[in-house]
Amino acid sequence: MTAGKLIRTIFFIEILQGMALTLRTMFTPAVTRRYPKVKRPVQPGFRGLHALAKNEEGKMKCVGCGLCGAYCPSQCIHIYTTEGEDHNKVVDRYEIEVLRCVYCGFCVEACPFGAISLSEHYEYSGYSRKEFYMTKEKLLANWDKYFTGKKGERYYKDFWRPKSEDFHGYEGQAMFKGIKNEK
């Protein structure tokens, strides 16, 4: 054992260094939140509870093509359609088992009409399983609740992928712009 090592062992150098670090950290600001009181802000484009989009007239955009249900990896979307008066397709029931959903966002990607969206809601709690069985009415109500005003339009503009520009590249792509605040 070298002299340096001996001194380290006798005087608990490495332990003291660790202690000093913990002491220092005690005076840094806390990184935790008091959760139910302080909610964490959600980033735009968060993949949370579903909503069925409405068009400008307040009608449901979904035409019942069933692509979202076909693509869904957990197969939790159930769509039932019938023939309407003038031989158009009518969506009778559109149901999502939210407890089985994995929030992959593939339904949004699959939908060719921009009719389903994922909102920023992330707090799921309830007293029965039934509350998590989203019916068409509930999903449409979610749209009013989470995509008020221009938000819905913006959602499809930003988060409905892929877009043409993804295949070509475009001006103003995020690039490394040199060191701003080097420490």
Place this chain on the structure above:
Amino acid sequence: MEDIEKTFETRELTISMGPQHPATHGVLRLVLNLDGETVVKCTPYVGYLHRGIEKLGENRTYFAALPLSDRLDYISSMNNNVGYVNAVEKLFGIEAPERAKFIRTMVAEMGRISSHIIWLGTHVLDIGATTPFLYAFREREVIMDLFEMLCGARLTVSYPRVGGVRNDISQEFLDRLYEFVLDFPSKMDDYETLVTENRIWKSRTVGIGVISAEEAVNWGLTGAVLRGSGVDYDVRKYAPYDAYDKMEFDIPIGRKGDCYDRYLVKMGEMRQANRILKQCIEKLPAGPVMADAPKFTLPPKDMVLKDMEHLIHQFILITKGPTVPEGELYMGTEVPKGELGFYFVSDGTGKPYRMRVRAPSFIHASVLPRLCEGGLIADVIANIGTIDIVLGECDR
């Protein structure tokens, strides 16, 4: 003395450790035969988290099976995604554009750091140090927030896509990531101050769970467990995928193959991951993020709304899946736990005929008896921690 031993009847004790033991990292069950405190026999039982992911994958199109790979090793879902899409792309014979490759490398290294950070936190927590655990989660939170900014999910990201990535990164993301990259080495120093030289830590890990290089290779170990024994095998170096061939990085290796060396290897890997991240950001090229391969990628949404051809295409790709060349393919990628391999047998339809996952955790769990037998029961915990298994991947 002999009289006493004769009068006291001693016998082996069999205990079941797990599946609800907090230190078994999920639902691993070990049946231990003990002679006093010495482990005579150790038998791992796996399968408590079996969800049939391989079978599920065979019932979904190549695109729709992507979220299944998130759920293999759920703390580094990004790396699994990257591994999955790389294998599928190779099967399809397409290649992602340069920018997408850089982004994938970037997010994979972020995933590696976040996974290693959890490993560090839980491993030292199991052995008795609480503080690094809390520090580790502080940094992990930064990465999770960045993931959320990137793709809208924190843990099960499903971000890469066959032929590229889901969406381009934003300038804010890049800037914040760069800040993190500059800051991270000082955090690493913090962990090292707390753990590396600590005498309690050393006495619990040095010389524990030793496995020689030859044995490690024979057991089929990969990742840090193999490198801890001194074999410098890393898929990223020897069969580079994505942008790893353009990155400069070293492979940290250990010498003795004990818990402490594996710890050092993983710490070194985190620093290297940070180095790769830095290069990724600085060299990031402009350009598309999705491959120009209309037969294998979903058509752009703005065109789907306007154009009938694209709409039909969208329908076909989603309901039937792509038309895939027949054949079979194996591709391994380096995930934080080791080499994750996907093996596909394709019969030409949109769904794999067979999907097989080579899960490093499963193989590492099988080496536990070798590491534990003959040691003390307290060291079983150190051994479980050091091989860094996630049971979601092990049981699949």
